[in-house]
Every structure is written in structure tokens, then in C-alpha cells.
Amino acid sequence: MSLVARILEEAGIPTVILGSAIDIVEHCGVPRFLFTDFPLGNPCGVPWDRDMQHAILGQALDLFEQAKGPRTTVRAPFSWDGDVWRDQYMEVRPEDREEMLRKGEENRKARAEKRARS
Amino acid sequence: MAEPIGYMERSRLYYQAQGFEKAYQWARFDEVPFTRLKKPLSESRLGIVTTAATYSRTAKDFRAVDSGSTVEAPERLFGDDLSWDKKATHLDDRESYLPLIQLENAVAEGRLGSLSPRFYCAPTNYSQRETLTEEGPEILRLCQEDEVDVALLVPL
Numbered sequence: 606m607s608l609v610a611r612i613l614e615e616a617g618i619p620t621v622i623l624g625s626a627i628d629i630v631e632h633c634g635v636p637r638f639l640f641t642d643f644p645l646g647n648p649c650g651v652p653w654d655r656d657m658q659h660a661i662l663g664q665a666l667d668l669f670e671q672a673k674g675p676r677t678t679v680r681a682p683f684s685w686d687g688d689v690w691r692d693q694y695m696e697v698r699p700e701d702r703e704e705m706l707r708k709g710e711e712n713r714k715a716r717a718e719k720r721a722r723s
Numbered sequence: 724m725a726e727p728i729g730y731m732e733r734s735r736l737y738y739q740a741q742g743f744e745k746a747y748q749w750a751r752f753d754e755v756p757f758t759r760l761k762k763p764l765s766e767s768r769l770g771i772v773t774t775a776a777t778y779s780r781t782a783k784d785f786r787a788v789d790s791g792s793t794v795e796a797p798e799r800l801f802g803d804d805l806s807w808d809k810k811a812t813h814l815d816d817r818e819s820y821l822p823l824i825q826l827e828n829a830v831a832e833g834r835l836g837s838l839s840p841r842f843y844c845a846p847t848n849y850s851q852r853e854t855l856t857e858e859g860p861e862i863l864r865l866c867q868e869d870e871v872d873v874a875l876l877v878p879l
Contacts, residue, residue, distance in 0.1 A: 606774060606878040607750060609845050612859035613874050614756040618770075618866060622876045626730045634755040642727050644808035646879050649825070652816035662825040666834060669764055669873055675755035688725050690811035695737040702740065709741025715783045716849070722785065 607633035623665045624648045627678070637672040639665045641681045644690045650683070657683055734806070750851050761872065763836075770839040770871035772862060773821050774847045774878045775800035775814065786846035788861040793842050796823050805847065807879045820879055839869040847878070 607630055610620040614636050621637045624630055625648045630638050641648050641661060650658035661681050668679055697705065735746045760767065777791045782804045791797055799817050818824055821842060829835040843862050848854060866874060 606845060606876045608851060608854045609772060609859045609862055610876055611756055612863050614758050616863050617758050618871060618874050619758045619760055620874045620876055624878045627727045628729050628731050629749060633750045634752045636755060636757045644811035646807035646812045646814060647819035648877055649819050649822045652819045658818050658822055658825050662822050665875055666764060666829060669760055675757040690808055691725060691728055693810055694728060694808050695733045697736055697740045705740045706742050709743060719783060
């Protein structure tokens with residue numbers, strides 16, 4: 606999505622990225638970024654929490670006006686309920702090694718098939 | 724406050740454990756473009772771009788740029804084939820990743836001029852070259868067709 610931001614911006618369309626993977630977005634470098642420190646999947650707020658979603662969208666809109674230059678990051682002042690997800694995401698446990706290698710083999714096969722078809 | 728997850732490092736270790744030998748090279752640029760608003764937000768048309776799909780896909784399915792109506796919007800979008808935290812959360816509430824109700828509210832409040840009649844789906848393919856030369860330009864074309872002034876990009 607960071608690459609799409611570049612293309613739109615170069616064509617004269619200001620962008621705001623609203624997302625939760627701050628390291629990836631800042632590594633790439635984007636014009637404006639509203640960071641929500643949530644599990645990947647719900648960058649616009651906790652599901653069904655309309656008040657939080659309203660506030661976050663408001664901040665995203667504000668950022669269009671407030672950013673003075675590229676690489677502007679603003680952190681939304683909300684947190685997810687609990688931190689268990691932080692350790693669990695893409696966790697590599699020793700007991701899962703074999704299963705992960707099998708999954709990797711499947712992935713490589715799927716990618717090769719996809720490449721052959723495109 | 725907890726430290727944000729380092730997704731680049733986390734995914735490097737994860738795919739290494741899956742037997743992938745070469746680590747993914749994340750996009751990086753020294754120069755970042757920046758365009759100022761041409762008119763007030765209250766007079767601007769906003770287009771929203773998501774990485775979610777309008778239909779249920781698997782990792783084997785071909786991904787392409789897509790769009791859907793913001794007027795008669797689908798109740799939900801799909802992302803089974805994408806990397807996001809499927810253990811911690813879900814995509815059952817569309818507003819948590821495609822906030823069309825909130826955008827319509829912003830229009831009603833006068834904060835935003837209008838919402839583009841379509842939302843746009845970026846396919847997030849593995850190839851950065853394809854994103855830069857094919858998918859990105861196609862999203863731009865759709866935005867220009869809909870006379871979008873500003874774009875909100877929401878990756879899952």
C-alpha cells in the first residue's frame with residue numbers, strides 16, 4: 606500500500622495511510638501515516654466500537670491538513686484490550702517446526718502454480 | 724506503552740522457519756513524494772483503498788485490482804488469503820477496515836466534501852515491480868476516473 610501511496614501522490618493526489626504495521630510503512634517511507642497499534646486486520650478501530658472508529662477516522666482526515674511534509678507519522682491514542690496478541694502473531698514455537706516446514710512447502714508449490722498461470 | 728510489533732523481523736523469522744531461504748526485501752525509498760491539498764477537505768472527494776477483497780479468495784487465486792460501490796456497499800470484505808492477525812481478531816465488522824459509515828458521517832458533518840462512488844481494492848502481490856508498474860497505476864486510473872482529490876489507504 607505504501608507503493609500505491611507513492612504513485613497517487615506523484616500524480617497529485619494527497620494520501621493518508623491508516624495502518625498498524627509501523628515498521629514496514631516507515632521503512633518504505635510514505636507521505637502521511639496514522640498508526641493504530643492494533644492486531645493487523647482492524648486498523649480503523651476495534652470491531653463494533655463506533656466511537657473509537659469515529660475518532661480514528663477524524664484523526665486520519667486531520668492528517669491530510671496537518672502534515673507539513675513527507676514521512677509524517679501520527680500515533681492514534683487508542684490501545685487494544687490486552688497484549689497477548691503481540692507475542693502470538695507469527696509465533697515460531699519449536700514444537701511447530703515440522704508443521705511449519707510442511708506449510709512452507711505448500712506455500713512454495715502454490716506460488717509456483719500461480720506464477721505458471723499468470 | 725507496549726512496543727509496536729516489528730513485523731519485518733517477525734515475518735523474516737516465520738518464513739525462515741517455513742524453509743524459505745531468501746528473506747523478503749521490503750520496499751524502501753530515500754525520496755518520498757508529498758502533495759499538498761489543492762482545496763479544503765470540506766470540498767474534496769475522498770477515495771478509499773483497501774487490501775481486502777470483494778470476494779472470498781484463497782492463496783492460490785489470482786489477485787487483481789478491483790472496486791466496489793460505496794453507495795450500495797457490501798456488508799463485509801474478505802482477506803483469508805492475506806497476512807493479518809486471524810487469531811486475535813476478525814473481519815466481521817466492515818467499519819474496522821473500510822469505514823464507509825464514518826466517511827458518510829464526515830460528509831454529512833461537512834468535514835469532507837464527498838465520498839467517491841467506488842472503493843478500490845489493491846491486490847498486494849509479492850512483486851513490488853508489478854505494484855509499481857501495473858496495479859498502482861490502475862488504482863490511480865480508477866481514482867482519476869472518479870475525480871478523487873484525496874485518498875485514504877487502509878491496509879489490513
